[in-house]
Amino acid sequence: MTSHPSPSPARNGNPLAYLEEGAAFDDIAGPAVSGGGARPRTRNAPQQVDVVVIGAGQTGLSVGYHLKRRGIPFVILDANERIGDTWRRRWDSLRLFTPARYNGLDGMRFPDNVHVFPTKDAMADFLEVYAARFDLPVLTGVPVDRVSRQNGRYVVRAGARRFEAPNVVVAMGTFQRPKVPAFSRDLDPSIVQLHSGDYRSPAQLGDGDVLIVGAGNSGSEVARELAAGGRKVWMSGRDTGHIPFRIEGLLGRHLMVRLVVGFLFYRVLTTSTPVGRKVRPKVLAVGGPLIRVKPKDLAALGVERVPRTTGVEDGKPHLEDGRVLDVKNVVWCTGFTPDFSWIDVPIATDGHEPAHRRGVVADAPGLYFVGLEFLYSLASAMVQGAGRDARYIVDRIAERVASTATNA
Numbered sequence: 218m219t220s221h222p223s224p225s226p227a228r229n230g231n232p233l234a235y236l237e238e239g240a241a242f243d244d245i246a247g248p249a250v251s252g253g254g255a256r257p258r259t260r261n262a263p264q265q266v267d268v269v270v271i272g273a274g275q276t277g278l279s280v281g282y283h284l285k286r287r288g289i290p291f292v293i294l295d296a297n298e299r300i301g302d303t304w305r306r307r308w309d310s311l312r313l314f315t316p317a318r319y320n321g322l323d324g325m326r327f328p329d330n331v332h333v334f335p336t337k338d339a340m341a342d343f344l345e346v347y348a349a350r351f352d353l354p355v356l357t358g359v360p361v362d363r364v365s366r367q368n369g370r371y372v373v374r375a376g377a378r379r380f381e382a383p384n385v386v387v388a389m390g391t392f393q394r395p396k397v398p399a400f401s402r403d404l405d406p407s408i409v410q411l412h413s414g415d416y417r418s419p420a421q422l423g424d425g426d427v428l429i430v431g432a433g434n435s436g437s438e439v440a441r442e443l444a445a446g447g448r449k450v451w452m453s454g455r456d457t458g459h460i461p462f463r464i465e466g467l468l469g470r471h472l473m474v475r476l477v478v479g480f481l482f483y484r485v486l487t488t489s490t491p492v493g494r495k496v497r498p499k500v501l502a503v504g505g506p507l508i509r510v511k512p513k514d515l516a517a518l519g520v521e522r523v524p525r526t527t528g529v530e531d532g533k534p535h536l537e538d539g540r541v542l543d544v545k546n547v548v549w550c551t552g553f554t555p556d557f558s559w560i561d562v563p564i565a566t567d568g569h570e571p572a573h574r575r576g577v578v579a580d581a582p583g584l585y586f587v588g589l590e591f592l593y594s595l596a597s598a599m600v601q602g603a604g605r606d607a608r609y610i611v612d613r614i615a616e617r618v619a620s621t622a623t624n625a
């Protein structure tokens with residue numbers, strides 16, 4: 218083991234030293250930020266730390282920022298090879314629907330004019346720069362495959378590596394498993410089908426008509442791109458509603474985005490308000506309203522709205538109203554389900570996610586979630602909501618660390 222350059226910050230206030238002394242300290246405390254910095258090694262002894270954060274997207278990095286400010290030793294583990302890859306993998310033409318004003322994270326503004334809607338690659342690069350700027354200890358290329366609890370501590374396993382900590386923050390996003398109905402397997406093999414998570418550009422599709430299944434934000438943006446390219450597009454699914462103004466118009470940029478994204482999504486629609494508690498189940502069930510694309514934009518491009526796709530008949534998609542569509546491509550914009558199967562800790566669920574209060578799991582002290590849909594507010598799964606939720610969780614961790622120190 219390489220000698221420890223300085224004692225743990227929780228003990229002497231040095232913000233540059235993150236981890237407790239223990240096996241393989243040098244693994245983590247070396248080049249901290251991703252991009253090939255960390256070198257996974259096989260060790261038998263688990264690496265000891267106060268907090269393991271799983272995921273280095275906007276929420277995990279925000280947690281890291283606040284842990285570092287508090288001087289609590291931690292490490293962030295991420296499956297991706299490079300910070301920001303989740304954004305980089307999204308479709309080529311994607312621009313954020315939130316302007317730069319709402320894409321900064323605690324401690325750092327997004328580096329562009331506040332009214333600009335950044336590209337997904339600019340967002341990815343921002344996350345990478347953020348981690349570097351605050352020297353956050355991120356280990357990339359480390360997919361966690363199990364979290365269990367032994368003797369009151371969590372054991373986080375990533376292949377042959379083990380980390381042990383009294384606190385674990387799961388910041389893995391909600392986009393693990395593409396949701397595709399089982400009947401998709403019955404579609405004729407000549408029909409090209411892919412999920413929005415794999416969609417990059419129209420070039421991936423075969424010639425001919427397209428059915429977009431799912432009428433949320435992803436479905437609408439993909440439908441618009443394909444229809445603008447001259448294809449006949451059908452869009453199937455329930456209407457999720459839409460915000461009643463143009464985000465990129467003058468009024469939208471200067472006033473309405475502030476009111477809706479900055480005020481309504483962030484301050485009003487929270488689990489602390491009656492209206493937020495009323496809206497939450499609907500948002501979880503059908504998704505939020507359309508933000509950039511309007512139904513009339515799609516209609517103008519000739520996109521035909523049809524009811525839900527309910528099955529397959531003679532190899533073709535069958536709609537709720539009995540119609541069968543003779544399309545050559547199907548894009549499933551049907552969302553994702555989070556995968557919690559690797560969290561091997563007994564916790565109650567509310568059907569689709571662990572039961573929690575603002576990300577704090579009562580059943581499992583020391584286990585926290587951030588970045589879940591409407592975790593606290595409608596903005597919780599958006600960039601602007603990351604900092605507040607992270608701060609709240611880190612405050613709880615700090616209380617726990619303090620009470621453990623008092624009782625020791």
Ligand SMILES: Cc1cc2nc3c(=O)[nH]c(=O)nc-3n(C[C@H](O)[C@H](O)[C@H](O)COP(=O)(O)OP(=O)(O)OC[C@H]3O[C@@H](n4cnc5c(N)ncnc54)[C@H](O)[C@@H]3O)c2cc1C
Binds near residue numbers: 272314315390599
């Ligand atoms: C198409 C699209 C457009 C969007 N546009 C906007 C927008 O304009 N504005 C906005 O505010 N929000 C937008 N969002 C929503 C939101 O900001 C993003 O989904 C954001 O990426 C969520 O951040 P996160 O940190 O919670 O999760 P992610 O960005 O998904 O990051 C999670 C990280 O966890 C890692 N991970 C997952 N599982 C494991 C594991 N087992 N072990 C180790 N690491 C793991 C992943 O590699 C990943 O890096 C958009 C979402 C989508 C899908």
